[in-house]
Amino acid sequence: MASEPAAVLIVEDSLSLGSIYRGYLRNEPCVVTHVPDGASAMARIESDPPDALLLDLQLPDMDGMDILRHVHDRRMPIAVVIITGHGSVDKAVDAMRYGAFDFVEKPVASERIIVTVRNAIEKVRMRSFVDRLADDFRRESYHGFLGSSLPMQAVYRIIDSAAPSKATVFITGESGSGKEVCAEAIHHASDRRDKPFVALNCAAIPRDLMESEIFGHIKGAFTGAVRDRTGAAKQADGGTLFLDEIAEMDLDLQTKLLRFIQTGSFQPVGASQLERVDVRFVCATNRDPLAEVAAGRFREDLFYRLHVIPIHLPALREREGDILELASSFLARYAHEEGKRLAGFDADVEAIFLAYAWPGNVRQLQNVIQNVVVLYDGERVTRAMLPPPLDDIDPSVPPRTAAPPSDTHQRRRASDDAAIRPLKDIEREAIEQAIAYYNDNIPQAAAALGVSPSTIYRKKQTWGNAAR
Ligand SMILES: Nc1ncnc2c1ncn2[C@@H]1O[C@H](COP(=O)(O)OP(=O)(O)OP(=O)(O)O)[C@@H](O)[C@H]1O
Ligand SMILES: [Mg+2]
Numbered sequence: 211m212a213s214e215p216a217a218v219l220i221v222e223d224s225l226s227l228g229s230i231y232r233g234y235l236r237n238e239p240c241v242v243t244h245v246p247d248g249a250s251a252m253a254r255i256e257s258d259p260p261d262a263l264l265l266d267l268q269l270p271d272m273d274g275m276d277i278l279r280h281v282h283d284r285r286m287p288i289a290v291v292i293i294t295g296h297g298s299v300d301k302a303v304d305a306m307r308y309g310a311f312d313f314v315e316k317p318v319a320s321e322r323i324i325v326t327v328r329n330a331i332e333k334v335r336m337r338s339f340v341d342r343l344a345d346d347f348r349r350e351s352y353h354g355f356l357g358s359s360l361p362m363q364a365v366y367r368i369i370d371s372a373a374p375s376k377a378t379v380f381i382t383g384e385s386g387s388g389k390e391v392c393a394e395a396i397h398h399a400s401d402r403r404d405k406p407f408v409a410l411n412c413a414a415i416p417r418d419l420m421e422s423e424i425f426g427h428i429k430g431a432f433t434g435a436v437r438d439r440t441g442a443a444k445q446a447d448g449g450t451l452f453l454d455e456i457a458e459m460d461l462d463l464q465t466k467l468l469r470f471i472q473t474g475s476f477q478p479v480g481a482s483q484l485e486r487v488d489v490r491f492v493c494a495t496n497r498d499p500l501a502e503v504a505a506g507r508f509r510e511d512l513f514y515r516l517h518v519i520p521i522h523l524p525a526l527r528e529r530e531g532d533i534l535e536l537a538s539s540f541l542a543r544y545a546h547e548e549g550k551r552l553a554g555f556d557a558d559v560e561a562i563f564l565a566y567a568w569p570g571n572v573r574q575l576q577n578v579i580q581n582v583v584v585l586y587d588g589e590r591v592t593r594a595m596l597p598p599p600l601d602d603i604d605p606s607v608p609p610r611t612a613a614p615p616s617d618t619h620q621r622r623r624a625s626d627d628a629a630i631r632p633l634k635d636i637e638r639e640a641i642e643q644a645i646a647y648y649n650d651n652i653p654q655a656a657a658a659l660g661v662s663p664s665t666i667y668r669k670k671q672t673w674g675n676a677a678r
Contacts, residue, residue, distance in 0.1 A: 216240040216331040219260035221251040221277065222293070223270050231264060234320040235327060248272030255281065259288055259667055262311075262330040264323070267294045267301065275304060282308040285653045287338050287664035289330035293318060341662040353395035355388060356539050357532035360660040361524035365392070372519045373399035378471070380516050381494040383523030386573030389494040390454065392523060396492055397450040405449030408442045413455035421463055422479045425470075431480025443476055447487040456493040456516070457502045461509065468512045491516065526568040526575060533563050533575070540576050541591065544583035552583055555591045561605035562596065638673060641666055 218240045222228040228244040235242050243260070245251050248269040255263070255277070263281070267274035274292065281288050289311040294301060302313045311333065312326045350358040352366045372379055373396050381389045390409070397407040415423050422431070426441030442451060453459070459467065470476040475486040493516050495502075502508035526533060537555065545552045555563070568574055578597060586595045593601065644655035645666070656663040 216262065216335070217258070217260040218242045218262045218264065218327060218331075219251065219254055220244040220264045221246075221248070221269065221274065222264070222266045223247060223268070224266075227266075231318075231323060234323045238324060238327065240327070240331065246270075248274070248277060251277055252280065255286070255288070259286055259671065261288065261334045262327055263288050263290045264327070265290055265292055267292060267305075275301075275308070278305060278308045278310055283653075284651075285656075285663040287334055287341075287667055289334045291326050291330055338664045338668065341664050350535070353398045354391045355395060356536055357529060358535065359524075359529040359531040361529055362532065363660070365521060365523060368519070368521050369395050369399055372396065372521075374401065375519075376490050377518045378491040378493070378516050379519045379521060380499070381492065381521045381523065382499065383494075383496065384525050384569070384571055385496050386571035387496075387523040387525055388572055389496070389523060390452075392521060393450070393452040393454070393492045393494060397452075397490075400450070400490065402449045402490060406446050407450045407452065408446040409452040409454055410442045411454045413458040417460045417463075420460060421466065424463075424467070425476045425478050427479035428481045431478075435480065438478075441478060443470065443487055443489060444478075444485060446489045449489065451489045451491055453491065453493040455495060457495040457497045457499060457508055461507070464509045464512050468509065468515060471512075471515050526571040527566075530564075533568075534560055536572060536575055537563055537579060540579040541583065544580050548583050550583050550587050551589060552587065552591055553589060556593060558593050558605060559591050559596065562593065562600055562603045565605040566600060566603055638669070641669055 216239070218235060218238075220228055220231050220242065222231065222244065223246050225246060228246065232242050232244055240261075243254065245254055248271045251263075251265075251269075254260075263277075265274045265277060274294075278290050278292065281290055290305075290309070291312045291314060292302075292305045292310045293314050293316060295316050305313050311330045314322060314326060348358050348363060349366055350356065352362075352369070355362065355366070369392070379393075379396055381392050383389050383392075393409065394407060397403060410423060412420065422435075422439065422441060424441050424443055426439050426444055427435050429435060429437050453467075466476070471491060474488065475484040477484055499508060499513055499517070503510050503513050526536075534555075537560075541552060541555070544550075563575075570577070578600060581597050582591055582595045588595075641655070641659065644659050645652060648654040648658065652666050653663045656666050659666075
């Protein structure tokens with residue numbers, strides 16, 4: 211799978227054993243190095259991490275187990291094969307707990323070493339291949355969503371895993387952050403996609419009509435019910451029922467909804483028979499649902515019934531990378547629709563977009579762009595075209611959120627043509643900053659950067675020792 215030969219490090223205090231093991235691996239496609247003590251092993255692991263480590267537990271200067279723990283704690287992509295004298299079960303158990311790949315007792319047969327090293331390398335390579343795929347697999351759009359920022363990647367992944375199930379999804383997020391887009395995405399990613407998606411806005415329908423909207427009614431059930439009417443529950447049979455603004459639902463109706471969710475059956479208004487349907491529930495609110503529960507406006511038992519898979523949509527201001535991506539895409543769309551030439555933003559417009567807090571999120575950004583496209587023409591969007599309050603933003607004033615200063619600095623530089631630098635330099639700088647920030651703790655830095663630790667180790671390897 212990989213073109214480069216694998217690296218194997220043997221840590222063994224006996225020089226003769228070390229060279230015997232090397233001999234065993236002579237015909238294997240790997241580069242083998244031997245060090246005789248713990249200190250040199252640690253140095254080597256830092257400077258030039260191998261794919262596989264053959265580790266003797268009894269070293270003159272340290273316990274081999276400490277080396278294993280070091281590799282394990284830092285989640286380094288190294289397969290460790292423990293080699294030990296008289297094997298004690300305790301040691302073996304410990305070694306496995308710390309993620310050792312294999313535990314081999316002396317004396318070791320050549321065949322045993324060859325096979326275990328081959329398997330160890332295979333495993334490490336496979337894992338880093340999978341990690342790399344995951345990193346490369348950043349989606350820029352997903353079932354109606356645009357945006358490749360990390361917070362959105364997390365949303366896409368949750369939808370991927372939740373879509374095939376029937377479990378209820380509870381979507382939260384500020385106004386305009388894409389809750390309805392999310393509900394539709396869940397439907398389209400599920401195998402209910404060919405069946406109806408029925409959305410019901412609990413805030414928009416008068417309370418006394420709501421029950422009939424959901425469950426339907428029979429002719430004569432109430433004044434004005436001149437014929438039978440099918441409700442949303444029945445219409446959504448086999449598909450998805452989206453209860454939008456769920457926190458606005460009347461308490462009485464919440465009780466009926468709870469029963470429907472628990473049993474899958476309901477009674478149309480005025481009917482004596484129960485009807486049974488198969489629907490997947492998705493609901494959304496831009497309120498804090500727990501605060502609504504605490505205030506007595508939202509039934510606690512209903513909340514826990516619905517809150518099976520929570521999805522929180524990040525606010526646009528938390529989705530740094532997405533702002534300009536979305537702005538460009540909306541500009542292209544509206545310019546095309548309106549037959550305008552506008553095809554880009556002036557640098558100060560971009561800086562304003564990045565500095566603004568976007569309380570109305572994606573919807574607000576969409577409206578701003580549409581407003582500009584309808585009212586103006588030209589090659590590029592200039593600051594003078596922006597509607598209030600954006601025309602009044604000073605992008606040099608520290609922005610909206612508590613973003614760290616270095617971040618602001620970088621954002622401003624990015625819009626300055628002269629300061630544009632190769633992506634790999636920026637990437638390296640970001641990784642090194644994160645490593646320094648987390649005091650050399652690579653797993654933490656990796657988590658903060660949203661990549662796997664092995665990605666960082668791999669990058670560091672390609673930069674050589676200078677990165678440390
Ligand atoms: N990630 C996105 N990519 C593209 N368009 C988006 C995205 N998120 C939202 N939109 C668009 O923004 C608008 C608002 O989205 P949506 O109606 O889903 O928001 P909402 O969270 O339901 O808002 P509200 O709380 O006001 O009901 C829609 O026109 C939608 O198409
Ligand atoms: Mg909505």
